[in-house]
Structure formats: C-alpha cells, structure tokens
Amino acid sequence: MTFLPAVFLQSASARLLSLSTVDLIVVVLYFAAVIGIGFYLKRFTKTGEDFFLAGREMTAWVAGLSFLAANLGSLELMGWAGAAYQYGILAAHWYWVGAIPAMLFLALVMMPFYYISKTHSVPGYLKLRYGEPARALAAVSFGFMTVLMSGINMYSMALVLKTMLGWDIHFSIWVSSLVVALYVVLGGLLSAIFNEVLQFVLIWLGALLISIIGLIEVGGWNGLVARIHQNWPNGDYTHLWRTMGHFQDNPMGIHWIGIVFGLGVAISFGYWTTDFLVVQRVIAAKDLRSAQLAPIIGSAFKMCVPFIVILPGLLGLGVLPFHLVGENEVHAGLHSYNEVLPLMLARYCGPGLLGLGITALIAGFMSGMAGNVSAFATVWTYDIYRATFRKQATDAHYVSVGRWCTILGVLVSIGTAYLVMQFKSIMDYVQALFSFFIAPLLGTVLLGMLWKRTSPKAGFWGLLCGTVSSIGMWGWVKHDPSALRYVALSPYAKDMAENMFRALWSLIICVVVTVVVSLLTEPKPEAELKGLVYGCTELPSEANLPLWKRPIFWAGVVAVVFVILQIIFW
Amino acid sequence: MHRSEMISIWFFIGVLLLVYGLLITGAGLYQLFDPPAHPVVLFNLHAGIWWGALLIVLGVIYVVKFAPRKKDTNR
Numbered sequence: 140m141t142f143l144p145a146v147f148l149q150s151a152s153a154r155l156l157s158l159s160t161v162d163l164i165v166v167v168l169y170f171a172a173v174i175g176i177g178f179y180l181k182r183f184t185k186t187g188e189d190f191f192l193a194g195r196e197m198t199a200w201v202a203g204l205s206f207l208a209a210n211l212g213s214l215e216l217m218g219w220a221g222a223a224y225q226y227g228i229l230a231a232h233w234y235w236v237g238a239i240p241a242m243l244f245l246a247l248v249m250m251p252f253y254y255i256s257k258t259h260s261v262p263g264y265l266k267l268r269y270g271e272p273a274r275a276l277a278a279v280s281f282g283f284m285t286v287l288m289s290g291i292n293m294y295s296m297a298l299v300l301k302t303m304l305g306w307d308i309h310f311s312i313w314v315s316s317l318v319v320a321l322y323v324v325l326g327g328l329l330s331a332i333f334n335e336v337l338q339f340v341l342i343w344l345g346a347l348l349i350s351i352i353g354l355i356e357v358g359g360w361n362g363l364v365a366r367i368h369q370n371w372p373n374g375d376y377t378h379l380w381r382t383m384g385h386f387q388d389n390p391m392g393i394h395w396i397g398i399v400f401g402l403g404v405a406i407s408f409g410y411w412t413t414d415f416l417v418v419q420r421v422i423a424a425k426d427l428r429s430a431q432l433a434p435i436i437g438s439a440f441k442m443c444v445p446f447i448v449i450l451p452g453l454l455g456l457g458v459l460p461f462h463l464v465g466e467n468e469v470h471a472g473l474h475s476y477n478e479v480l481p482l483m484l485a486r487y488c489g490p491g492l493l494g495l496g497i498t499a500l501i502a503g504f505m506s507g508m509a510g511n512v513s514a515f516a517t518v519w520t521y522d523i524y525r526a527t528f529r530k531q532a533t534d535a536h537y538v539s540v541g542r543w544c545t546i547l548g549v550l551v552s553i554g555t556a557y558l559v560m561q562f563k564s565i566m567d568y569v570q571a572l573f574s575f576f577i578a579p580l581l582g583t584v585l586l587g588m589l590w591k592r593t594s595p596k597a598g599f600w601g602l603l604c605g606t607v608s609s610i611g612m613w614g615w616v617k618h619d620p621s622a623l624r625y626v627a628l629s630p631y632a633k634d635m636a637e638n639m640f641r642a643l644w645s646l647i648i649c650v651v652v653t654v655v656v657s658l659l660t661e662p663k664p665e666a667e668l669k670g671l672v673y674g675c676t677e678l679p680s681e682a683n684l685p686l687w688k689r690p691i692f693w694a695g696v697v698a699v700v701f702v703i704l705q706i707i708f709w
Numbered sequence: 710m711h712r713s714e715m716i717s718i719w720f721f722i723g724v725l726l727l728v729y730g731l732l733i734t735g736a737g738l739y740q741l742f743d744p745p746a747h748p749v750v751l752f753n754l755h756a757g758i759w760w761g762a763l764l765i766v767l768g769v770i771y772v773v774k775f776a777p778r779k780k781d782t783n784r
Contacts, residue, residue: 168728168729169725172725175721176718333721337721340726341725352750355751355754488749488756489737489740489745489748490740491732491735491737492733495729
C-alpha cells in the first residue's frame with residue numbers, strides 16, 4: 140500500500156488538505172453506496188405515497204434521524220464550527236434554545252394535526268385549514284426558495300471542496316448534484332430518507348474523533364477553558380447566558396430577549412415546525428406515535444450535535460497556533476473562521492480518517508440537498524401542479540411529474556450555483572428572502588391549529604402581512620443601517636440581532652393581523668375543522684401505553700437534560 | 710406486501726462501516742510500522758487503528774443483526 144504525503148497545511152490560497160489513496164477510496168465508496176441504495180429502492184417506489192411520503196411506513200428512529208440529517212448540511216457543520224471559533228459557546232444557542240423546545244413542541248402539540256389530517260405537505264395543511272390562496276402563497280414561496288437555497292449551498296460546498304482539496308468547482312457541483320438527483324429520482328423520499336440515515340451515521344463517525352482527540356490534547360473541558368482564557372484573555376467564550384444582559388457585553392452583539400424570543404420562539408419554532416424540508420420526514424412515519432417520537436429522537440441527537448460542531452470551534456480557540464480571521468480579511472498565510480473544522484481535521488486525522496471526515500462533510504451536503512429537492516418535488520407536484528394544472532390525473536402521472544420535478548429542481552439549483560458564482564451578492568439576498576417566510580408561517584399554522592375561530596381570509600392576510608413586513612424591515616435596514624436601533628431596540632445591536640428581532644416582529648404582526656381579520660370575517664364551520672384544529676379533533680388516548688412508551692415521557696427526559704445543559708454552561 | 714422483503718438500511722450501514730473499518734485500520738497499521746514524515750498531532754495515540762476497529766465492531770453488529778435472511782420489521 141502506498142500513501143501519498145500525509146495531511147499538510149498550505150497557504151490560504153492553496154488547498155488545505157491532501158487526500159491519500161485510502162482517503163479517496165473511502166470517498167468513492169460513499170458515492171457508490173448512496174447510488175446503490177437508490178437503485179435498490181427503486182423497485183419499492185411505485186405509488187405517489189411511496190415516492191412523496193416514503194409509503195408512510197418509517198419507524199420513529201429512521202424518521203427521527205432523517206429529520207435531523209436533512210438539517211445537518213455540511214455548511215451547517217462548517218459554518219457553526221466557524222461561528223463557535225468567532226463567538227465561542229454562544230453558537231450553541233442555535234442547537235439548544237434555538238431547536239430543542241421547538242422540536243418538542245412539534246412532537247407533542249403540532250404533529251397530531253399534521254398526521255391526523257393526512258396532509259402530504261405543510262402547504263397542503265394550509266389548503267385544508269384556510270383554502271387555496273394561503274396554500275398557493277406558502278407553496279410558491281417554499282418551492283422557489285428551496286431550490287435557490289439548494290443552489291447556494293451547492294456553490295458554497297463546491298467552493299469549500301476547492302479550498303480544502305483543490306477539486307475543480309464545476310466537477311464538485313455536477314458530480315455531487317447529479318448523484319443526489321439520481322438517487323432521489325430513483326427512490327423518491329424513501330431513498331432520500333434511507334440515505335439521510337446513512338449520512339447521519341457517517342457525519343457522526345467522521346466528525347466525532349476531532350472532539351475526542353482534541354479533548355485529550357487539552358486535558359478535558361477544564362483544560363480547554365484554561366487554554367482559551369490564556370489565548371484570549373479579553374473575551375468570554377465559554378458561557379452561554381452570563382454575557383447576555385447587554386448587547387455590548389458579548390461578541391454577537393445580542394440581548395437575551397433576542398435569543399429567547401427571536402431565536403428560541405420566532406425563528407426556531409418557524410423552522411422546526413413549519414419548514415416542510417424537515418416536517419416531511421416525520422409525516423412519513425408509520426403511525427402517530429412514531430411521528431411524535433421522531434422529533435423527540437431528533438431533539439436528543441440535536442442536543443449532542445454541539446459536541447461535533449461547537450466543540451471543534453472551541454478547540455480551535457484553544458490549540459491552533461495562529462488566529463483565524465473573517466472572510467473579508469483573508470489573505471496569504473491566513474485562514475478564515477469557516478476553515479476551523481477542516482483545520483482541526485487536518486490536525487488530528489491521518490490517512491483513512493481524513494477520508495472519513497471529508498465523507499462526513501460531503502454526506503452533510505448531500506443530505507441537505509436531497510432534503511431540499513425531495514421537499515421541492517412534493518410541494519410542486521401536489522401543491523402547485525396538481526392544484527393548478529391537472530387536478531384529476533393518475534397516481535402514476537404524479538409520480539412521473541415528481542421525478543421530473545426532482546430533475547428540474549436539481550437543474551435550477553445548479554443554475555443558481557452558477558448565478559451565484561457570477562454575482563455573489565445574490566447569496567445574501569436569497570438567504571434573507573428565505574428567512575422572510577419562516578416566522579410568519581409559524582403564526583399562520585399555529586393559530587390555525589390552536590384557535591378554531593381563525594378564518595380562511597385571516598390565514599392568508601396574516602401570512603402576507605407578516606411576510607411583507609419582514610421584507611420591509613430588511614429593506615429599511617439595508618437602505619439605512621442606523622434603522623437597526625429601531626428594529627433590534629438598541630444602537631449596540633449587530634447583524635445577528637437584526638435577524639432575531641425582525642423574525643420576532645414579523646411573527647407578532649402576522650398574529651395580530653390574523654386575529655383582527657378573524658374577528659372581522661366568517662370562520663369555517665366546525666364540521667370542516669375536524670382533524671385540523673385543537674378542540675375539533677379527537678386525539679388518540681395514550682392511557683393504555685406504559686409510561687416509558689409515551690412521547691411525553693421522552694420529551695420530558697430531553698427537556699430535563701436541556702435545562703441541565705443550560706445550567707452547566709450558564 | 711413488498712415492504713417485508715426490503716433489506717434494512719442498517720444492513721447497508723453495517724456493510725459500509727465494516728469496509729471503512731478495514732480500510733482505516735489497515736491504514737493505521739501501515740503507519741504504525743512506517744511512520745509518516747509529518748505525523749498528525751497525537752500520532753502516538755494511533756487513532757486510525759482503534760477508530761477503525763470500532764467501525765469494524767459496529768459494522769459486524771449491524772451486518773449480523775440486520776442481515777437480509779432475517780425477516781425485517783425495523784427499517
């Protein structure tokens with residue numbers, strides 16, 4: 140066996156890592172495995188229910204891991220590791236307060252309505268609850284933004300592979316996206332979910348070693364804290380809440396109100412409970428109990444993700460012999476915050492392990508992209524094509540349309556990636572656009588599920604006003620940056636605070652408009668709300684189940700661990 | 710129902726982990742006897758060997774437990 144030279148570091152302009160033969164074999168085997176699984180599952184994907192909802196036969200574990208993997212994109216891994224280097228343990232808020240309460244809420248409160256209504260999508264639920272206009276608004280915005288975001292992620296990943304490994308950017312874009320297209324076209328959501336479970340396992344096994352060896356190097360958590368204090372005496376990088384009292388006391392420039400209500404309520408609940416990309420995975424579960432347990436299982440693992448994402452960033456603060464800088468300050472000899480994960484990979488992982496780490500990043504990218512295109516295919520086929528063009532067609536016809544939509548989605552994503560390559564400012568606009576819909580959609584769905592008085596017109600107008608107000612606030616701050624003091628309630632607020640407070644305001648506006656319009660317009664008859672709204676829906680009893688089999692028991696366990704983590708790292 | 714004939718995803722995962730484990734352990738053993746000129750930090754731990762061994766153990770467990778010959782209800 141001959142190895143190429145082991146891992147080495149070069150200047151920022153050259154590649155960061157060099158793969159040996161065994162590393163390349165590991166990566167190639169991964170591609171072969173996901174394509175092989177796609178071909179294998181094609182024979183089981185015959186009906187629309189199979190293609191779009193994986194036959195609604197997933198176990199709680201498979202649905203739960205897939206639910207989380209669809210969110211664990213490689214950019215998420217690298218981006219939040221970089222954020223941990225930049226902001227310290229504050230970045231863990233996005234995994235804890237910014238995810239766990241929302242995931243548990245989805246499981247216990249919202250999942251019964253998604254599942255019992257037998258909807259195939261979140262826009263589909265809006266159709267049942269509010270009618271066609273609300274569905275159309277949500278479906279078009281979701282479908283459009285999903286493929287654009289997928290393209291941006293694709294471009295960013297190709298850029299990462301170019302920087303890390305020197306791979307050609309066009310090669311990375313086409314090979315990885317065509318592989319995703321192939322296995323999703325072949326097996327639909329079934330294939331996407333199965334591969335996401337595989338990808339989830341690889342992400343953990345590929346990234347976990349960095350944290351384990353890193354902690355050995357620094358002498359455990361206390362040793363890491365001591366090293367960070369020694370290297371960065373002027374900052375507090377190891378406390379979650381202690382610096383949240385004032386905007387100017389922490390590197391994020393944010394206040395605890397923004398974190399708790401903006402991130403923890405508006406953004407987090409909006410994303411985890413109404414973004415169809417993740418919700419689709421749990422409504423594919425085999426029964427209601429599995430559908431409720433799936434987000435709880437996902438939340439338990441989500442709580443552990445900082446161990447493979449945030450900890451490497453903190454270890455970078457403690458052990459790297461040089462300081463990383465922002466993307467705009469990178470020049471020869473310097474590395475950006477976002478490179479902390481590959482730098483740590485290079486520090487600890489020899490041949491084979493490096494290939495596994497790179498495979499973890501590629502798997503993260505592919506699971507995120509497969510999530511996007513499978514959700515896109517479902518929403519466009521059921522909520523746009525069937526609702527607008529062909530209301531009465533055969534099931535086989537819709538499966539065929541779903542397959543073509545998958546290819547179309549990938550091609551649009553590739554087109555977006557090339558567009559971003561030419562005009563990089565598009566990336567900021569599209570990411571902002573995506574965030575416009577998340578928080579107001581939460582208000583619309585939640586009021587629809589919990590308040591039977593909410594009227595169809597209110598659903599549409601609340602969603603529209605919330606979205607437009609979010610766009611308005613974003614445009615205001617873009618035009619006049621000093622307006623941030625009004626949106627985020629402080630002259631010391633920074634960009635991160637703007638996102639949190641904008642989401643919070645748009646949610647409030649959506650709720651207020653929905654309530655006011657509901658009180659002025661006719662509600663739906665109660666008979667039509669059966670299976671859709673609390674108080675009009677008979678929820679199955681769990682009285683016959685032992686305590687340890689009930690979703691609420693496990694949600695309680697996760698909630699207790701969540702609180703303990705907040706106290707430990709306070 | 711065709712679902713009962715489907716091979717568990719955990720079997721595929723087991724096979725891949727087993728192959729990865731063999732490759733990574735092999736690479737680790739090779740480096741044990743022929744150390745690289747520029748070793749990684751904490752090379753003396755030989756992480757490749759024990760991490761590869763862990764993958765082999767996990768792979769074997771999943772392959773045996775979810776082998777296609779068994780009737781599968783846990784996808």
